[in-house]
Amino acid sequence: MKRKYNILILVLLLAFGSCSFTSKVNNDPNKDKLLVQIITLALEQLHFQPKDFNDEFSKDVFNTYLNRIDPLKRFFLKSDIEEFEEFKTEIDNQLLEYDVAFFNLTNERLVQRMAEAKSYYKEVLNKPFDFNKNEEINTDYENIEYVKNKRQLKERWRQLLKFSTISNYDELITSQERDTVAVNGEAVKEKKSLKELEAEARGETLKNLDAYYTDYIEDMERKDWFSMYVNAIVEEFDPHTSYLAPTDKDRFDQQISGKLEGIGARLQKRMDYIKIVEVISGGPAWRGQQVDVGDVILKVRQEKEKAAVSIVGMRIDDAIKLIKGPKGTNVFLTMKKVDGTIKEIKITRDLVELEETYAKSSTVEKNNKKYGFINLPKFYIDFEDYGKRNAASDIRQEIERLKDQGIEGLVLDLRNNGGGSLKTVVDIAGLFIKDGPIVQVRSTNQPKEVLEDEDKSIVWDGPLVIMVNELSASASEILAAAMQDYKRAIIIGSKQTYGKGTVQNILDLNRMVRNSSHGDLGAIKITRQKFYRINGGSTQLEGVKSDVVVPDRYSFVDIGERDQDNPLEWDKIDAVKYDYWNSYFDYETTISNSKARMANNPQLALIEKNAKWIKEQMDDDTYSLNYNTYKAEQKADEKKAKEFDPINEYKTNLTFESLPYEIAMFEKDTVLKEKRTRWHKSLTKDVYVEEALNVLDDLKMTYEIKKVATVKD
Structure with missing residues (x-):
């Protein structure tokens, strides 16, 4: 059961991480309309089995998109959905007119609701959970209703956060029982009370959610949400037709070829920092022996530039664009090493094969x-x-x-x-x-x-x-x-x-x-x-x-x-x-x-x-x-x-x-x-x-x- 709970909790947290509570300003309405125009044209003329843009198609897109941006029904209220339903049979007409009014409305409301939700989880996790109370959580989100008001919405958050915390609570209790085994009649560690362990478990849940906000949520831009909307449209044609935003196209090319040009390291954003999580065997970073897993990249300087660019707090996709580059060019990285020292290292970019x-x-x-x-x-x-x-x-x-x-x-x-x-x-x-x-x-x-x-x-x-x-x-x-x-x-x-x-x-x-x-x-x-x-x-x-x-x-x-x-x-x-x-x-x-x-x-x-x-x-x-x-x-x-x-x-x-x-x-x-x-x-x-x-x-x-x-x- 422990594995079952932990897997589901991970899925739920990832669902939070896939949603942004803040939408950065990056609005080009003409680009949105142009994108809709050429994609609908491509679908109509090139797809193996084109579909008609009609009311049924519109309803399917409506349901798919809302389920994708709020899969756990933790943000939108029932009144929001009722307001959105004005567009339920109009999306097809909007597509033919290159109109994105439905997206604009839902995205603005989503940003608002997500900002509100940030206060919910902090408020909930500020109070102890009663794990003696007999209650259950139903995770069949597809078949549960949207809540009617914010009070009910907070209650949903409370249940979900309690569900996330109960696993942390159990792990802390189990760990303490293991660590306090008596040696020669004396406890190895001082035993904490259940009250202290419950507070520690809530703190871990809070830390995880804060990390998701910082690493993913606040990095999401409007264009990222619009890509999700476009994909809700194109995937109605079949499961394998999809829109690839520029960064997604790069990743697809790398996956299908098994190659990329860069330094040969996998990066991950943690809080505001870009960290090395793997050094790819045979790549430039591996050959240079100056980069270790756990190192943090603070700044990036190009070969012909004197000034380095700080990537602290930067979107990971934007940071990767600075670090990657053509084979044979040099990039200078200011690194905070695992031992705490800070140094600038030079790496000559090369073709990296993903073995x-x-x-x-x-x-x-x-x-x-x-x-x-x-x-x-x-x-x-x-x-x-x-x-x-x-x-x-x-x-x-x-x-x-x-x-x-x-x-x-x-x-x-x-x-x-x-x-x-x-x-x-x-x-x-x-x-x-x-x-x-x-x-x-x-x-x-x-x-x-x-x-x-x-x-x-x-x-x-x-x-x-x-x-x-x-x-x-x-x-x-x-x-x-x-x-x-x-x-x-x-x-x-x-x-x-x-x-x-x-x-x-x-x-x-x-x-x-x-x-x-x-x-x-x-x-x-x-x-x-x-x-x-x-x-x-x-x-x-x-x-x-x-x-x-x-x-x-x-x-x-x-x-x-x-x-x-x-x-x-x-x-x-x-x-x-x-x-x-x-x-x-x-x-x-x-x-x-x-x-x-x-x-x-x-x-x-x-x-x-x-x-x-x-x-x-x-x-x-x-x-x-x-x-x-x-x-x-x-x-x-x-x-x-x-x-x-x-x-x-x-x-x-x-x-x-x-x-x-x-x-x-x-x-x-x-x-x-x-x-x-x-x-x-x-x-x-x-x-x-x-x-x-x-x-x-x-x-x-x-x-x-x-x-x-x-x-x-």
């Missing part, structure tokens, strides 16, 4: 056979130059390296891979077949296009197993579907993958406007196409159904495309001509063996039982604010949770090893060595990897048996 984005491989032995294991977190690409590092070229290289180690089978892990570049999918699929169609793509009012592998070379023709789960989406599903349709690989994982069968393009909005004086307008990620398997079926909603279904913790949780708002429907088109992979692999026997093995696997049975329990926990929306009841529920849940401890304690007898080229790098890059050590350790405890290798081993054995039998015949 966690990239493919990585390992060898593993089973039954005296060596197999290869490749993990691909994302189908990354450099849109500016495909010839640079991309997922397809990296996978090819890793396979060649694994072949040099004498592997007899290969596992490709696409779990949690949310997709990426369509071109890299086609190229990766081509590594495993001679040639042929990989995926069909259809655009509105356009003939379908068949994307094919035209390279007749095969990089890997041996046994292949592909691992997926419910979070394998988009490009991952294309690859898994193609290999399944060709009968080239066995797909092992969840009952079905995510179910995202659509293709998005990034449209730079600045290119649609001539000589704009309004600054960077950002971009829109817009659904332009749907893709289909070569057998004609769409992966939209249905995903890819695994050949070997393995239960996991997501089995009963609603996380797929079918559980999103406004998904496009499933459909089917004609299949294309393709030939099954001609080999001696006996898929039917291999799949049958795996099913029999899993039916008798106590670890997988325990995982499925745990998944059902997690679902029950998630469906429970009512929480006690009485400490004794809270503690009793927590103990009951902790006792239940112990039943599932063997899941984390599980260990296989498999041993994973890095390839020689990486081992050579470990001498200089100890961070990379540590990352690989942790990865290999996690693989040895992964029952899904164990079963994937069992399947691979069976494939190898049935291949040899069938080949011998065929030769004799």
Whole structure:
């Protein structure tokens, strides 16, 4: 129960953090109108399945936007909503007239209500909570009503803050009980009263909320709120169409390419200060050995400037703009080091590769056979130059390296891979077949296009197993579907993958406007196409159904495309001509063996039982604010949770090893060595990897048996 409470409290606090109680003046009404004009035009003319701007659309935007800016119904009063409802069927008309009156009204009222709410939480947390009182909090915010007056609103805040504080209170009591254990008859620490602990717990809640105000809330500008409004509009078309404000576009490019130009450090704002929270292995800051986690950046000076700019109190996005810069340029940072000293350091900016984005491989032995294991977190690409590092070229290289180690089978892990570049999918699929169609793509009012592998070379023709789960989406599903349709690989994982069968393009909005004086307008990620398997079926909603279904913790949780708002429907088109992979692999026997093995696997049975329990926990929306009841529920849940401890304690007898080229790098890059050590350790405890290798081993054995039998015949 403790984990359940803490997770929910974190979600609630983050919901506060996503909302601003102060809106900085940054108002360009003409830019707002221009943005609405070009986005509505793009949606009408370019979206795969355009929607009509009508009253129903208006109602949906109305509800989505209000739910997004006040998800916990902690700011707006019922009278506010009644006033807003004048616009409920008018938003569509406003969009066609490039009018933002609805946004202006709601944003001004939100700023007002949030400013008022700041006094509520300070007032509530100034008084002790009575944890002996029998009361509950209902967190099903979607189905609760807006309050009628400020008195009721304060009461909602009181309940929420009490809920936040009860967890702090329990942790302090538990910690004190642990720290005051007698040693030789004497207490280690002086014991505090429950009254003192309650006050300390409230203080911690207050400190957390103050930090959210300073770090996030007061940093929000009007343009940030307007971006949320625009996204409420565009996401009515489908879950993957979205507006990317300029900073969001930069982040998207970095994620899809796995690269950025800068100093190679992750930053976080805490109160008014920008702090180093990670030094990226191999980056400029890491190479210079002058920057440590915990250092605070006070000032930034550019190479050709004499004066440094203080970034204390600055928005983190604005600070990052000053720190980032082109490869080869210098930036001077005035740092407050962890030891308290202040010094200015020079860092030469460079191209930073985010290694966690990239493919990585390992060898593993089973039954005296060596197999290869490749993990691909994302189908990354450099849109500016495909010839640079991309997922397809990296996978090819890793396979060649694994072949040099004498592997007899290969596992490709696409779990949690949310997709990426369509071109890299086609190229990766081509590594495993001679040639042929990989995926069909259809655009509105356009003939379908068949994307094919035209390279007749095969990089890997041996046994292949592909691992997926419910979070394998988009490009991952294309690859898994193609290999399944060709009968080239066995797909092992969840009952079905995510179910995202659509293709998005990034449209730079600045290119649609001539000589704009309004600054960077950002971009829109817009659904332009749907893709289909070569057998004609769409992966939209249905995903890819695994050949070997393995239960996991997501089995009963609603996380797929079918559980999103406004998904496009499933459909089917004609299949294309393709030939099954001609080999001696006996898929039917291999799949049958795996099913029999899993039916008798106590670890997988325990995982499925745990998944059902997690679902029950998630469906429970009512929480006690009485400490004794809270503690009793927590103990009951902790006792239940112990039943599932063997899941984390599980260990296989498999041993994973890095390839020689990486081992050579470990001498200089100890961070990379540590990352690989942790990865290999996690693989040895992964029952899904164990079963994937069992399947691979069976494939190898049935291949040899069938080949011998065929030769004799």
